[in-house]
Amino acid sequence: xxxxxxAVLGTGVVDASTPVARADDAGxxxxxxxFEGCRLRRDADGHxxxxxxxxxxxxxxxxxAALAIEFDEPAWRGLVDEALAAWTGEDxxxxxxxxxxxxxxxxxxxxxxxxxDLGPDYARWRRDGITVVSLRRGIPATAFADAxxxxxxxxxxxxxxxxxxxxxxERRGVDDVIFVSDDGVVLESxxxxxxxxxxxxxxxxxxxxxPTGDTGILGGTTxxxxxxxxxxxxxxxxxxxxAVDDLHAADAVWLVSSVRGPVEVTxxxxxxRVRMPEVDAEIRRLAGF
Amino acid sequence: xxxxxxAVLGTGVVDASTPVARADDAGxxxxxxxFEGCRLRRDADGHxxxxxxxxxxxxxxxxxAALAIEFDEPAWRGLVDEALAAWTGEDxxxxxxxxxxxxxxxxxxxxxxxxxDLGPDYARWRRDGITVVSLRRGIPATAFADAxxxxxxxxxxxxxxxxxxxxxxERRGVDDVIFVSDDGVVLESxxxxxxxxxxxxxxxxxxxxxPTGDTGILGGTTxxxxxxxxxxxxxxxxxxxxAVDDLHAADAVWLVSSVRGPVEVTxxxxxxRVRMPEVDAEIRRLAGF
Numbered sequence: 001x002x003x004x005x006x007a008v009l010g011t012g013v014v015d016a017s018t019p020v021a022r023a024d025d026a027g028x029x030x031x032x033x034x035f036e037g038c039r040l041r042r043d044a045d046g047h048x049x050x051x052x053x054x055x056x057x058x059x060x061x062x063x064x065a066a067l068a069i070e071f072d073e074p075a076w077r078g079l080v081d082e083a084l085a086a087w088t089g090e091d092x093x094x095x096x097x098x099x100x101x102x103x104x105x106x107x108x109x110x111x112x113x114x115x116x117d118l119g120p121d122y123a124r125w126r127r128d129g130i131t132v133v134s135l136r137r138g139i140p141a142t143a144f145a146d147a148x149x150x151x152x153x154x155x156x157x158x159x160x161x162x163x164x165x166x167x168x169x170e171r172r173g174v175d176d177v178i179f180v181s182d183d184g185v186v187l188e189s190x191x192x193x194x195x196x197x198x199x200x201x202x203x204x205x206x207x208x209x210x211p212t213g214d215t216g217i218l219g220g221t222t223x224x225x226x227x228x229x230x231x232x233x234x235x236x237x238x239x240x241x242x243a244v245d246d247l248h249a250a251d252a253v254w255l256v257s258s259v260r261g262p263v264e265v266t267x268x269x270x271x272x273r274v275r276m277p278e279v280d281a282e283i284r285r286l287a288g289f
Numbered sequence: 290x291x292x293x294x295x296a297v298l299g300t301g302v303v304d305a306s307t308p309v310a311r312a313d314d315a316g317x318x319x320x321x322x323x324f325e326g327c328r329l330r331r332d333a334d335g336h337x338x339x340x341x342x343x344x345x346x347x348x349x350x351x352x353x354a355a356l357a358i359e360f361d362e363p364a365w366r367g368l369v370d371e372a373l374a375a376w377t378g379e380d381x382x383x384x385x386x387x388x389x390x391x392x393x394x395x396x397x398x399x400x401x402x403x404x405x406d407l408g409p410d411y412a413r414w415r416r417d418g419i420t421v422v423s424l425r426r427g428i429p430a431t432a433f434a435d436a437x438x439x440x441x442x443x444x445x446x447x448x449x450x451x452x453x454x455x456x457x458x459e460r461r462g463v464d465d466v467i468f469v470s471d472d473g474v475v476l477e478s479x480x481x482x483x484x485x486x487x488x489x490x491x492x493x494x495x496x497x498x499x500p501t502g503d504t505g506i507l508g509g510t511t512x513x514x515x516x517x518x519x520x521x522x523x524x525x526x527x528x529x530x531x532a533v534d535d536l537h538a539a540d541a542v543w544l545v546s547s548v549r550g551p552v553e554v555t556x557x558x559x560x561x562r563v564r565m566p567e568v569d570a571e572i573r574r575l576a577g578f
Binding site: 004006016017018019020021022023024025026027028029030031032033035066067068096098100105112114116135136137138139140143144147148149150151154156157158159160161162163164165167168182216 | 293295305306307308309310311312313314315316317318319320321322324355356357385387389394401403405424425426427428429432433436437438439440443445446447448449450451452453454456457471505
């Protein structure tokens with residue numbers, strides 16, 4: 001049974017330990033490329049697919065365009081199909097699609113599909129929720145207005161700050177981070193979208209998340225699906241510039257991402273939150289989890 | 290004659306087209322690592338060395354510590370020696386030292402030394418100077434205060450914004466960029482330090498550059514050497530929070546980096562600058578070029 005699988009653009013499935021990037025690959029030396037993190041599922045009939053594949057390919061196409069890297073969508077679809085057909089691991093797994101500007105000496109973009117088992121933490125996070133600390137992101141909430149070179153909303157490979165924030169969370173003994181702008185606006189998590197609920201005890205139940213655009217945050221594919229399904233289920237869905245205090249005052253807060261799904265925040269900046277198991281279960285279901 | 294050379298940490302010199310990073314290498318998938326760009330020179334006796342190697346290794350050690358990546362300095366010194374001994378290319382070349390957190394499946398950091406010829410642009414830039422546009426960096430000049438997770442001053446692999454800014458410069462028909470904070474402070478260039486001179490016609494001749502620290506800019510090894518030598522030659526050397534207008538008013542402005550050296554700015558935001566050939570020659574000499 002596979003636990004990791006690697007498929008290389010232009011080559012196909014290869015041994016997962018095969019080195020894929022040359023020493024002058026711009027993805028390696030400059031973080032100059034983009035990626036998607038997706039969820040693989042095998043259904044009861046044994047069919048393997050990627051959740052929201054169209055949304056992921058569309059976002060990757062936008063990221064590639066913002067970076068001026070060629071994105072050969074038919075080739076990517078073929079590579080994804082080949083990788084999924086070769087997967088013999090668990091019924092749920094994480095899939096990374098990675099596109100780099102490539103090696104100057106090779107002269108073409110490099111890309112690959114990487115599939116791995118989830119590991120034990122995911123079940124725990126989904127069941128028990130997560131503890132979170134808010135961290136300053138060093139930018140105002142309007143940082144990305146009219147400055148395309150700052151790559152707002154582009155899911156680049158340059159995630160060193162996101163990884164450093166995750167290490168800071170670990171140092172503080174919590175699971176994850178919510179980035180806040182220097183003018184106090186809730187932005188996003190290093191690898192998730194922040195969503196919160198208000199009015200759940202009334203007929204005014206509303207989901208909130210931070211607007212994309214000037215804030216530079218990434219539009220979440222799972223948040224989009226959640227919003228579409230929640231609207232059909234009678235929720236109001238809004239884009240809100242909020243402060244951390246608004247999260248404290250909210251009925252429930254989730255970090256939402258494609259592989260982990262929505263996970264409820266059970267503690268924020270040291271303050272425990274009262275869990276809302278029924279609302280949490282509904283939100284997970286509406287997000288496809 | 291070599292024109293590119295690759296040496297891999299733990300392995301040594303290999304064919305330069307050998308792929309070096311696995312698909313789960315954190316340097317590739319997260320820009321999670323650090324690097325140095327250095328200048329190789331062969332002296333009249335045929336001895337090949339790296340300029341300011343100690344300063345580069347010291348900065349790489351600091352970058353690695355900030356990222357919590359092991360930096361095995363003796364191993365790196367051995368690898369650099371091996372690479373330099375194998376170099377049979379031009380008398381001046383660019384050397385990249387790259388350290389990544391590595392592949393989770395391999396469990397150790399990955400690193401390599403990559404040497405390449407300079408190409409024809411370097412001679413032209415040094416001789417003719419460069420044209421520059423200032424671009425907003427989306428952060429205030431104090432963004433990095435008390436926020437080590439923002440990795441201020443750390444030379445990470447997450448350079449996607451730097452590369453996007455370089456493409457923006459190309460779109461605008463200029464050679465390079467000076468980043469400016471959202472509160473109007475001159476920061477740095479995507480791959481250089483900004484240095485400017487005032488008082489060159491008087492006995493008050495002074496070199497200025499932006500302070501590191503809260504600004505998050507990288508301390509330049511070539512700027513440091515320039516400052517040390519300039520102080521001995523009678524220049525005052527200061528760290529100044531300046532505006533773009535201060536650059537317009539300065540006697541001369543340079544972008545200073547390890548491989549290209551100091552190159553004089555001949556145009557800033559569309560305004561031509563009067564060149565100062567004698568001062569420029571002195572600054573290049575004081576910086577070791």
